[in-house]
Amino acid sequence: MTDLTAPPTRKAAPAAGTTPGTSQGPPSVRPRPGRIAPLPTAALLLGALYCLLPVAWVLVASTKSGTELFSTFTFLPGSGLGDNLADLGAYREGVYWRWMANSAFYAGFGAVLSTAVSAVSGYALAVYRFRGREAVFNVLLTGVLMPPVILAIPQYLLVAKAGMADTYLSVLLPLVLSPYGVYLGRIYAAAAIPMELVEAGRMDGAGEWRIFLRIAVPMMSPGLVTIFLFQFVAIWNNFLLPYIMLGDDEKFPMTVGLYTLLAQGAATPALYTLVITGAMLAVVPLIALFLVIQRFWSLDLLSGAVKS
Amino acid sequence: MTDTRRTSPGVADAPRHGAGDAPGPGGAPRTTTARVHASPGAARRRVRNAPYLFLLPAGLLFAVFFALPIGYAVWLSLHRIEVKGLGLGRGARQEVWAGLANYTAALTDSELARGALRILGYGAIVVPVMLGLALLFALLLDTERVRARSFSRLAIFLPYAVPGVVAAMLWGFLYLPDVSPFHYALDAVGLPRPDLLDGGPLFLALANIAVWGGTGFNMIVIYTSLRSIPAEVYEAAKLDGATPLQIALRIKIPMVAPSLVLTFFFSIIATLQVFSEPTTLRPLTNGIPTTWSPLMKVYNDAFVGGNVHAASATAVVLAVATFVLSFGLLRASNSGRKQGRTR
Numbered sequence: 001m002t003d004l005t006a007p008p009t010r011k012a013a014p015a016a017g018t019t020p021g022t023s024q025g026p027p028s029v030r031p032r033p034g035r036i037a038p039l040p041t042a043a044l045l046l047g048a049l050y051c052l053l054p055v056a057w058v059l060v061a062s063t064k065s066g067t068e069l070f071s072t073f074t075f076l077p078g079s080g081l082g083d084n085l086a087d088l089g090a091y092r093e094g095v096y097w098r099w100m101a102n103s104a105f106y107a108g109f110g111a112v113l114s115t116a117v118s119a120v121s122g123y124a125l126a127v128y129r130f131r132g133r134e135a136v137f138n139v140l141l142t143g144v145l146m147p148p149v150i151l152a153i154p155q156y157l158l159v160a161k162a163g164m165a166d167t168y169l170s171v172l173l174p175l176v177l178s179p180y181g182v183y184l185g186r187i188y189a190a191a192a193i194p195m196e197l198v199e200a201g202r203m204d205g206a207g208e209w210r211i212f213l214r215i216a217v218p219m220m221s222p223g224l225v226t227i228f229l230f231q232f233v234a235i236w237n238n239f240l241l242p243y244i245m246l247g248d249d250e251k252f253p254m255t256v257g258l259y260t261l262l263a264q265g266a267a268t269p270a271l272y273t274l275v276i277t278g279a280m281l282a283v284v285p286l287i288a289l290f291l292v293i294q295r296f297w298s299l300d301l302l303s304g305a306v307k308s
Numbered sequence: 309m310t311d312t313r314r315t316s317p318g319v320a321d322a323p324r325h326g327a328g329d330a331p332g333p334g335g336a337p338r339t340t341t342a343r344v345h346a347s348p349g350a351a352r353r354r355v356r357n358a359p360y361l362f363l364l365p366a367g368l369l370f371a372v373f374f375a376l377p378i379g380y381a382v383w384l385s386l387h388r389i390e391v392k393g394l395g396l397g398r399g400a401r402q403e404v405w406a407g408l409a410n411y412t413a414a415l416t417d418s419e420l421a422r423g424a425l426r427i428l429g430y431g432a433i434v435v436p437v438m439l440g441l442a443l444l445f446a447l448l449l450d451t452e453r454v455r456a457r458s459f460s461r462l463a464i465f466l467p468y469a470v471p472g473v474v475a476a477m478l479w480g481f482l483y484l485p486d487v488s489p490f491h492y493a494l495d496a497v498g499l500p501r502p503d504l505l506d507g508g509p510l511f512l513a514l515a516n517i518a519v520w521g522g523t524g525f526n527m528i529v530i531y532t533s534l535r536s537i538p539a540e541v542y543e544a545a546k547l548d549g550a551t552p553l554q555i556a557l558r559i560k561i562p563m564v565a566p567s568l569v570l571t572f573f574f575s576i577i578a579t580l581q582v583f584s585e586p587t588t589l590r591p592l593t594n595g596i597p598t599t600w601s602p603l604m605k606v607y608n609d610a611f612v613g614g615n616v617h618a619a620s621a622t623a624v625v626l627a628v629a630t631f632v633l634s635f636g637l638l639r640a641s642n643s644g645r646k647q648g649r650t651r
Contacts, residue, residue, distance in 0.1 A: 037453040044448050045456060047441070048463035051520065054478035055466065057489075061481065074482075074489035117365050124362035128355075136363060143374055147581050147603075150627040153610045153619055154377035154384065177369035202351075208358035237471035239584040244611065255473040255584075262477060263591045276481065279474045286469040290462070299465060303529035303567070 055283060062280035066273045084277040091261075096278055098250060099257035103236055103282075106171055106253050111231040113176045118227050122185020123216050127198060137186070143179035148240055156244050170245040171253070175235050181227045187304045188223025189216065226301040229293070236286065254282050385410050385621035403617075410621035420622060423602045424629075426511075430601075431579040433515040434522075439571055441519065442526035446564075447556050449527075450534045461531075465524035472521060476588035479517045480505075484592065506595030517585050522578070526571040533567035534560060569638065576634045580626070583607070602626050 064078030088096050159170045193216050201211040239255045258278050265271035388406035483504040485491045491501045504513045583603045590596045599605040610619035
């Protein structure tokens with residue numbers, strides 16, 4: 001447990017039943033570690049419950065058949081999971097799996113490209129001093145503030161003029177440059193790369209590109225993983241851009257696909273179970289991903305925290 | 309760069325590095341000067357040119373996918389389609405200069421004004437509640453003797469990984485009277501079942517989706533900033549007998565002000581652009597018009613109505629309003645508080 005005041009030597013004893021001194025006396029007496037702070041813990045668990053509620057619901061609801069959905073209690077599991085999965089897989093010759101594969105492609109490939117661009121730009125902005133450096137950085141950062149709405153329409157029109165509307169590239173390319181990714185890249189590069197190493201590389205006659213690849217990239221790798229994850233989630237969750245760019249549902253990502261399914265479901269509630277099952281399958285992989293990676297990756301990195 | 313949180317709390321977290329502790333837009337990371345040692349001119353030139361080459365991909369992408377579209381949007385907003393004759397055949401439809409006509413039309417459009425009011429009302433719920441909860445949870449995570457800390461942290465962060473469309477679907481179904489547990493409970497005790505997807509409750513229903521999805525990320529940003537405060541800062545206050553609540557209010561909150569400003573900024577921008585959640589809920593209710601949010605109106609004008617010129621003007625107005633509002637509120641919060649500067 002993180003006790004900010006306890007000296008490192010004093011281990012928090014897991015005194016389960018023994019709570020010495022329920023009345024603390026004057027506050028200047030340091031509270032003994034090992035006791036539970038009930039109110040903060042309860043408040044946090046309440047917050048966790050609130051955040052898990054819809055996820056728990058979709059897990060349960062996806063097991064219900066169409067009639068059970070509207071007739072049985074919300075959190076009572078049903079008997080239709082197998083049928084729902086089969087129905088979803090059979091819907092329009094398995095177009096749902098196609099949407100998932102598309103989402104994985106957009107998010108995976110897009111995040112790789114985005115991480116590469118962020119890494120090389122962040123490195124340049126952190127390591128070199130050159131004219132216009134702050135100007136370049138600030139211009140890139142204004143991209144964070146630029147509402148996608150002002151970009152989306154002209155992006156679509158320009159892409160259409162280039163004959164690229166309704167293609168995979170039209171969804172992939174506009175998301176490659178991530179201002180927040182460049183910002184994170186600069187922070188990680190500045191914190192992780194000692195100039196002495198860059199200098200040593202130059203002394204040994206290594207080119208700038210080689211120094212970047214061989215010295216900088218390995219040192220920045222925890223940060224690069226973070227940029228990758230950030231962009232993966234951002235593209236995976238994106239709705240507006242593919243919604244505008246694409247017309248052919250074979251190229252839809254999962255978000256747009258599920259939306260069209262729900263829009264049709266408004267007329268035929270029989271599709272609701274498909275939507276719910278689809279939503280469940282859309283949520284589970286990302287949650288699993290986060291549960292796995294948080295073992296070796298810290299959430300704090302996401303906000304630009306740098307620990308050495 | 310390992311997670312030092314569990315093994316060495318407290319003193320080990322003291323910020324030895326000024327670089328990453330200020331994740332504010334203005335927080336320029338430390339940069340060591342590239343000292344070019346004495347070497348032949350070619351090598352020096354190579355070092356001098358390297359940053360420009362490294363920035364080339366970002367520059368190209370910025371030009372093609374940011375600068376060009378923005379310029380094109382502004383150009384479009386100043387033009388309109390003029391139909392000649394019957395509007396048939398080549399050249400019958402021409403783009404002609406429209407001056408500020410599209411802007412006057414956008415600014416006097418009552419539907420847009422209604423959408424703007426809706427979004428302001430929605431934002432007035434979302435931003436304070438979401439950031440308030442994010443700050444509260446971050447402070448609670450930073451409290452001593454809290455149990456299940458990493459479980460709570462992960463659970464509250466989890467909605468971040470759920471797409472807005474899917475989040476809106478999950479909550480949308482939970483709002484449906486025939487499916488919802490809340491309605492089930494109300495029914496059981498014989499109370500009337502409110503329609504959450506229309507009128508006033510609709511704002512709360514939509515705000516709830518945004519709060520659910522956004523609290524975790526903001527909590528992480530604030531919590532990270534809290535953890536970078538060195539423990540010595542609290543020691544003196546503790547010896548003076550300050551309670552945890554006093555420490556939170558007097559020391560912690562002022563010290564994380566830069567990250568509060570950052571999260572505030574991002575939240576305002578995200579709120580003003582809400583699109584996927586109300587769009588997703590539309591099939592479930594008649595209470596959401598196609599122009600519910602300004603962004604939905606822009607989409608509708610451009611792709612349903614086919615008037616990209618008017619839509620571009622509306623988009624530019626929306627972008628300018630976003631800037632004015634976010635910077636204006638930032639200013640107001642700064643002048644009201646000495647601490648609120650981004651470092």
